[in-house]
Amino acid sequence: MLRIIYNQWLLNTKNVVILIEFALINSNIINKMNEVYNQSGQPFGILESGIMLSNSGLVVVMLSVIFIMTMSDYPNASEDFYYHEIRTGRKQWYRSQVLFAILGTITYMIAIFGFAIIMVEKISFVANGWSTNITSYGQKYGLLSYIPLQLFNQMRPVKAYVLSSILIFTYLMFIMAIQMLGFVFGKKKQALISNILILIVGVCMSFFKNNIMWLFPFANSILWLHYDKYFKTTDLKVYGSIILYIFAIVVIYIFSYRHFMKEDIDRMKEEIV
Numbered sequence: 212m213l214r215i216i217y218n219q220w221l222l223n224t225k226n227v228v229i230l231i232e233f234a235l236i237n238s239n240i241i242n243k244m245n246e247v248y249n250q251s252g253q254p255f256g257i258l259e260s261g262i263m264l265s266n267s268g269l270v271v272v273m274l275s276v277i278f279i280m281t282m283s284d285y286p287n288a289s290e291d292f293y294y295h296e297i298r299t300g301r302k303q304w305y306r307s308q309v310l311f312a313i314l315g316t317i318t319y320m321i322a323i324f325g326f327a328i329i330m331v332e333k334i335s336f337v338a339n340g341w342s343t344n345i346t347s348y349g350q351k352y353g354l355l356s357y358i359p360l361q362l363f364n365q366m367r368p369v370k371a372y373v374l375s376s377i378l379i380f381t382y383l384m385f386i387m388a389i390q391m392l393g394f395v396f397g398k399k400k401q402a403l404i405s406n407i408l409i410l411i412v413g414v415c416m417s418f419f420k421n422n423i424m425w426l427f428p429f430a431n432s433i434l435w436l437h438y439d440k441y442f443k444t445t446d447l448k449v450y451g452s453i454i455l456y457i458f459a460i461v462v463i464y465i466f467s468y469r470h471f472m473k474e475d476i477d478r479m480k481e482e483i484v
Contacts, residue, residue: 212307213314216287220315225281229319232277233326240264240357241330247352248334253343257335258372260327263357265375266435272414275429278319278383279406285312285390305468312387316380324376339369361438374449375434381456382432388463395471431456 220226240263244255264270286308328335336342341363349355349363362371386406393402413429417436424430431452438448 216311260331261324361435382428
């Protein structure tokens with residue numbers, strides 16, 4: 212069942228919109244890194260492109276929007292929904308959808324982060340240390356808007372890369388959980404709209420640095436927002452964000468499962484997008 216769902220998603224023509232994300236990353240991140248490299252002659256760390264894209268507000272917004280578009284069919288309740296539900300049973304069908312959410316999200320992130328690494332491989336070095344372009348020339352070449360002081364003053368690249376990836380992953384999984392919740396209540400389209408509105412409000416709150424921003428996934432998904440610019444701080448805030456959204460994801464999926472097991476199938480199927 213999982214293989215069928217995953218293959219259907221991979222072959223979905225909606226996924227061509229990921230090319231838009233590649234184009235945005237290329238114009239905002241890759242071109243900037245190549246430009247700086249040509250001027251300074253200094254290579255970047257191999258992970259810095261991924262850290263830059265996951266800490267750029269514009270790129271994270273587009274990454275989220277493209278993800279919502281590619282996953283708008285989730286959970287997939289196509290014309291063969293009845294067949295799969297009867298053949299596998301409700302529990303197995305739901306389990307497969309949860310596993311797909313994890314696998315699909317990881318696949319999407321591998322495509323995005325993998326693209327960023329491949330495109331700068333020739334101008335990069337492999338080491339767990341920040342490049343001179345970031346530490347010494349960051350302000351001169353305008354790189355502090357991508358990797359601000361809050362990051363390279365607080366941690367090494369590997370840690371920044373891992374934490375950034377986890378934060379993005381939890382945000383995308385939260386989007387999937389909301390989609391599932393909408394589906395089981397027969398409100399799939401409303402769930403899609405809710406995800407977009409949550410993103411928009413989160414972006415606005417983060418722009419004005421309002422404390423309310425921490426109630427929204429967008430602020431929690433950007434690593435540098437969790438740290439102070441100059442003073443060394445603990446990782447409790449970022450770990451708190453991770454735990455909070457993992458808890459929220461688990462609760463939403465459990466609640467959705469309980470409702471799914473007793474809801475009328477026809478009511479859910481009516482909301483196919």
